[in-house]
Structure formats: structure tokens, C-alpha cells
Amino acid sequence: MNNCKRLARRPREECGVCGVFGHPDAAKLTYFGLYALQHRGQESAGIVSTDGARLYEHKSMGLVPEIFTEEKIQNLKGDIALGHVRYSTTGASTITNAQPFTASHQGLYLSVAHNGNIVNIRELRERLEKKGAIFQSTMDSEVVVHLLAHNLSKGLDKAIVETFSQLEGAFSMILMTQDRLIAIRDSHGFRPLCLGKLNNGSYIVASETCAFDLVEAQYIRDVKPGEVLTITREGLDSSCPLPKKKQSFCIFEHVYFARPDSDIFGVNVYSCRKKMGNILARECSIDADFVMPFPDSGNYAAIGYSQASGIPLEMGVIRNHYVGRTFIQPTQSMRDFTVRVKLNPVRSFLKDKKVIIIEDSIIRGTTGRSRIKSLREVGVKEVHMFISCPPTRFPCYYGIDFPTGAELIAASKSVDEIREHLGLDGLYYLSVEGLVEATGCDADSFCLACFTGDYPVLPDKKFHKLALGGL
Numbered sequence: 001m002n003n004c005k006r007l008a009r010r011p012r013e014e015c016g017v018c019g020v021f022g023h024p025d026a027a028k029l030t031y032f033g034l035y036a037l038q039h040r041g042q043e044s045a046g047i048v049s050t051d052g053a054r055l056y057e058h059k060s061m062g063l064v065p066e067i068f069t070e071e072k073i074q075n076l077k078g079d080i081a082l083g084h085v086r087y088s089t090t091g092a093s094t095i096t097n098a099q100p101f102t103a104s105h106q107g108l109y110l111s112v113a114h115n116g117n118i119v120n121i122r123e124l125r126e127r128l129e130k131k132g133a134i135f136q137s138t139m140d141s142e143v144v145v146h147l148l149a150h151n152l153s154k155g156l157d158k159a160i161v162e163t164f165s166q167l168e169g170a171f172s173m174i175l176m177t178q179d180r181l182i183a184i185r186d187s188h189g190f191r192p193l194c195l196g197k198l199n200n201g202s203y204i205v206a207s208e209t210c211a212f213d214l215v216e217a218q219y220i221r222d223v224k225p226g227e228v229l230t231i232t233r234e235g236l237d238s239s240c241p242l243p244k245k246k247q248s249f250c251i252f253e254h255v256y257f258a259r260p261d262s263d264i265f266g267v268n269v270y271s272c273r274k275k276m277g278n279i280l281a282r283e284c285s286i287d288a289d290f291v292m293p294f295p296d297s298g299n300y301a302a303i304g305y306s307q308a309s310g311i312p313l314e315m316g317v318i319r320n321h322y323v324g325r326t327f328i329q330p331t332q333s334m335r336d337f338t339v340r341v342k343l344n345p346v347r348s349f350l351k352d353k354k355v356i357i358i359e360d361s362i363i364r365g366t367t368g369r370s371r372i373k374s375l376r377e378v379g380v381k382e383v384h385m386f387i388s389c390p391p392t393r394f395p396c397y398y399g400i401d402f403p404t405g406a407e408l409i410a411a412s413k414s415v416d417e418i419r420e421h422l423g424l425d426g427l428y429y430l431s432v433e434g435l436v437e438a439t440g441c442d443a444d445s446f447c448l449a450c451f452t453g454d455y456p457v458l459p460d461k462k463f464h465k466l467a468l469g470g471l
């Protein structure tokens with residue numbers, strides 16, 4: 001019997017979005033954009049395109065290259081396309097929840113691709129249900145489409161302002177109709193969203209700039225917090241009609257989620273992660289034989305730590321790049337299989353060494369514990385771990401798959417208790433101030449809630465039920 005088991009979990013981003021307007025290969029370019037954004041969601045993906053007359057759609061569960069064949073992409077006709085990769089933090093992981101979500105209303109086709117969590121969505125949904133609305137999915141995006149339809153008698157532009165002014169929380173969203181692409185970012189600006197230009201002068205909007213590099217698009221600028229950016233045959237139209245709110249970029253995009261080759265909130269992620277390592281070395285320095293990451297999570301901060309401390313950087317564990325998302329269950333006697341199949345320590349090199357491990361974060365602590373155990377088993381003398389962010393003590397409500405406070409190890413244990421739990425000789429975290437300094441921006445620019453508990457906006461009382469799939 002083939003028993004499949006999912007690999008040990010790391011925190012996951014909810015979604016990535018990409019849209020192209022005015023290019024004959026719109027669907028193909030969107031496909032490449034999604035390919036570059038795969039790290040933002042691996043459960044499902046979809047593309048909807050239009051030739052102005054009708055919509056063409058393909059969505060499925062799985063990874064982007066598994067879902068789209070050359071033939072499937074050729075069937076997505078037209079010069080406007082919208083795509084989405086998804087990992088669910090609200091709603092179940094099923095094909096009905098795959099995006100883009102599309103509906104039609106009085107001749108207008110509306111497709112929506114969304115990144116982020118809207119924290120008053122349950123209240124809004126209940127209000128609509130009382131008025132007779134029927135929902136096909138458990139997604140935030142479907143509620144948004146219903147709200148837009150309710151307001152459409154005033155025209156699409158007014159419907160957008162009325163609808164999006166009611167939403168609280170995180171939304172970096174792209175809407176597509178038969179003749180336009182509309183990018184909208186919440187007034188806090190939690191999730192990134194950026195605008196680029198393709199070689200033929202047409203436009204592309206995507207969650208991260210790494211999507212532009214693959215299709216040779218030029219980055220123009222970020223979609224501003226609270227901005228509604230409409231792309232039509234006439235060009236770009238920008239307005240900022242949504243209520244002003246405190247800017248709260250998600251700093252965790254820099255710590256872990258975004259790709260290092262992206263510029264997020266105007267700062268390159270690779271440089272920022274290296275800087276985190278530099279500052280970590282300045283804040284806490286010890287002697288060791290070498291510094292090493294568990295690839296790939298701590299790679300860039302480890303380079304920064306090594307350069308600032310003068311302690312050599314080594315790759316003491318080797319990553320198997322061919323491990324899929326599932327594998328056949330090992331036998332009982334194969335201890336720590338999940339860890340070893342992916343990351344295997346270099347036994348003879350590590351024996352009797354004092355090592356500094358650089359990690360980007362500790363969420364539950366389960367993966368870290370097994371990894372440290374595997375180092376002890378090959379004879380490492382001392383293991384000290386340095387984390388390139390502060391302890392993650394509070395859950396995220398804005399679109400990152402952080403567990404509830406009860407599952408976050410730093411919510412209930414002190415640093416010393418975590419050290420003991422992981423089997424380490426030393427454990428050190430980057431300070432909040434050091435993390436902000438690494439970005440080169442003011443602390444006021446960021447959401448730091450998972451470290452500080454200071455939430456820019458609180459979810460409604462029913463949010464947790466929704467977040468846990470309670471619909």
C-alpha cells in the first residue's frame with residue numbers, strides 16, 4: 001500500500017497573483033509569472049483570460065507546471081489574463097476554492113485573484129446571506145464579488161470604492177473584466193503588489209518583482225496602499241479612494257516569504273536578509289568553527305553573519321533537491337526519515353565541531369528539534385542557533401499560515417525553554433530594532449504584530465471560526 005506523507009511544515013504564504021493586460025501571449029506570460037510566484041502557494045493554481053467577448057479559464061489542484069500544458073495555455077485566448085497560486089489559510093483546500101474566482105452579473109464578467117486575509121469577512125458574508133446570497137466557496141474573494149455585484153448599479157468604479165472601503169485587513173487583489181485589469185491594495189499595504197511594463201508596452205501586475213524578471217518586464221513601481229490602479233486600452237488610471245490607514249507592510253515578507261531576488265516594499269530581499277545576519281553578529285557574537293544554514297531557510301542571513309563576524313561559512317548539511325511534496329511512508333526503524341530525506345548532515349565534516357546554525361524563524365519548533373538531533377547523532381560538539389528575527393509569539397491574521405498562539409512555541413516558552421526543547425547549547429534571536437534596521441526603513445512602516453502583539457487591525461469575533469475552516 002502506498003502511504004503518502006506530507007513533508008514537515010514551514011509557515012506558508014496564502015497566495016500569489018499575476019495579471020497581464022494588452023499582450024497577445026497574455027496567458028503564457030501569466031503562466032510564467034505564476035511559475036516565478038510558486039513559493040507563495042502550492043495547493044492550486046488558475047488562469048482566466050479574455051478576448052473581450054468571452055472568458056477562458058483553467059484551474060486545478062497542484063503545482064503550476066503540473067496544471068498547465070502548452071495546449072491548455074493555447075486555449076486561454078485573448079490579450080488580458082489573470083492568474084493565481086494558492087495555499088489556503090481561510091477556506092478548505094478544494095478545487096471550488098481555487099482562484100481566480102469568476103462570476104457574471106448583467107453582462108459583466110468579473111474575475112478576482114486575491115492575496116491576504118480580510119478580517120471582517122465573516123460579518124460581511126453573514127450580512128449578504130441574510131439578504132439571500134448563496135455562496136459556492138469559502139473564499140474571501142467570493143464575498144468581494146457579491147459585494148461588488150450589489151453595488152454595480154452605481155457603475156464599476158463606484159462599486160469598487162463602496163466595496164473595498166468596507167473591507168478590513170489585507171488584500172492585494174487583481175480584478176479582471178472583459179476590457180480592463182484593476183489592481184487594488186488595502187490601505188495598510190500588508191501584502192506586496194507591483195506594476196511592470198512588458199517589451200511591447202503592455203502592463204503586468206504581480207505579487208513580487210521576481211515575476212517580472214522571468215518575462216523580461218521592467219519594474220515601474222509598487223501599487224500604493226489604498227490605491228485603485230485601472231489598466232484599459234487608454235492606459236493607466238490611478239486613484240487612492242480608500243480610507244487612509246496606518247501603513248503596515250508585513251515584515252515577514254523580508255524575513256522568510258518573499259523570494260530573495262524580489263524587491264519588496266522598495267527593498268531587495270537578498271540584501272535585507274544578509275543585513276539581518278550582519279546585525280545578528282553585531283548583537284551577539286560567539287566563537288565557533290563555522291557558521292552554517294539549514295538550506296535554504298537561513299542561507300542569506302548566514303552569509304551576512306559570516307561576513308560580519310569573520311567566522312567561515314560552510315554547508316554542513318546537504319539538501320536533496322529532488323524530494324517531492326509527498327513520499328512513501330518509511331519503515332518504523334528509519335528514524336527521523338522526514339528530516340534526513342531532505343537535509344543530510346556531512347558526517348565526517350561535522351564531527352567534533354562547534355557550529356553556529358542560522359535560521360530565519362522558529363514557528364512550532366518541531367522541525368528544528370529533529371534537525372538538531374540529526375547533528376548530535378553525527379557527533380557535533382556544540383550547536384548554537386541564531387534566528388534572524390525576534391521570537392514569533394503571536395498569530396498572524398493577515399494571510400500568513402501561522403498557527404494559533406497555542407501552537408507557536410515562543411508564545412508559551414521562554415528563549416531558554418525553547419533552547420532546551422530544541423536540544424541546543426545556545427539560542428539567540430535578532431531584536432525587533434535590529435530586524436527593522438535591516439530593512440533600512442522606519443519601524444512605523446511595518447506590521448510587527450507576530451513579534452509584538454501590536455495588531456494594526458483586529459479581526460471580527462467570528463474570524464477565528466472562519467480561519468479554522470469553520471464555515
Ligand code: SF4
Nearest residue numbers: 250252396447449450
Ligand atoms: Fe506579517 Fe507577522 Fe504582521 Fe502577519 S502578523 S502581517 S506575518 S508581520
